[in-house]
Amino acid sequence: MAAVLASSALLLTAGCSSGSGDAAPSPSVSGATANPSPSGSPGASTPPAKGSVEVVRTVATGLKSPWGVAPVGDDALLVASRDEGTVTRVDTSSGKKTEVGEVPGVAPEGEGGLLGLALSPGFSSDHYLYAYFTSASDNRIVRMLYRPDRPAGEQLGEPDVVFRGIPKAFVHNGGRIAFGPDKLLYVGTGEAGDEELSQDRESLGGKILRLTPEGEPAPGNPSPDSPVFSWGHRNVQGLAFDDRQRLFAAEFGQDTWDEVNHIEPGGNYGWPEQEGKGGGGEFRDPLAQWSTDEASPSGIAYAEGSVWMAGLRGERLWRIPLAGTEASAEPQAFLEGKYGRLRTVVAAGGDRLWLVTSNTDGRGEPKDGDDRVLELRVR
Helix, strand or coil: CHHHHHHHHHHHHHHHCCCCCCCCCCHHHHHHHCCCCCCCCCCCCCCCCCCCEEEEEEEECCCCCEEEEEEECCCEEEEEECCCCEEEEEECCCCCEEEEEECCCCCCECCECEEEEEECCCHHHHCEEEEEEECCCCEEEEEEEECCCCCCCCCECCCEEEEEEECCCCCCCCCCEEECCCCCEEEECECCCCHHHHHCCCCCCCEEEEECCCCCECCCCCCCCCCEEEECCCEEEEEEECCCCCEEEEECCCCCEEEEEEECCCCECCCCCCCCCCCCCCCCCCCEEEECCCCCEEEEEEECCEEEEEECCCCCEEEEEEECCEECCCCEEECCCCCCCEEEEEECCCCEEEEEECCCCCCCCCCCCCCCEEEEEEC
16 A cells, blocks of 8 residues: 555656756755765775775575575575576575575566565564565565575565556566665666656656655655655666765666766656766766676675676676765776676675676576576675
């Protein structure tokens, strides 16, 4: 019910915003991603222009169409299978895989299926696992009790729909979700192949949404009673916060430029009027961009002062060192072609990352052992 009300509220209020929708957000929103230093200025320290990546080990192999990843404590990852609609627990010490359960209602097709995962900010007490998935009618978000004390395959409770009505299609379903430092849920959506939705404030497509854990529009969003946090996106695939609570997002371009953006509340990121950097004006420019054959970005993570971005078509891991909310040096590529398509990268604490490949998604060329989870040491 909360999700239905949220979608209804969007239809009633979003169109009442001023012109471009770039009115200044309320202090409570800007505080959610506040920049303690001026935009583009260094934080406590600026990372070196050149970094490094070491593959420490292969953690697990034999995963099928992995997509979303949620770390559980220090010793396990929950991994979503896009095409099978299942969640698997990976023991990060032994590599043992245990099927947690199947999420009912998932209707995989094309780029849709079981996508992003996130743990509730109160997971230690409420044990909720959130999932974004494609159903027969829409993309939606559910939450389920995770009960590891139950038998394998039966560890997920019945899904409770907290938000529905996100446009679905064969392509551009978005799907990344993340709880921010403000304990609110951020959701990256796609325009489902209909580029006009991205600039339509009455649509949930081509947006980043900001919700309460119950699926209501978050207090202080740019438009009251609307879940929309930013718009003008094509297909948001990665969300990550830095150590100063600033939000960054990666998204697919069309034929020219893929992007990583610093996300500000009420920001319009240009699609379909602008792809890549446009030199100012009403649209926000990305902090970094790539040709589509070099990137096709998916998940991103923040570690050691840089944003790390997994590339699908580009088959490489990109490092974008930051000075505030701008790149402090040119992006640097690692692991080019070595592990095939890269889907998800997750901070593992300190200088470590978890990296998940995506060669069994129907577009890659699987090798023995695909798909796999790697542990990286980065600088």
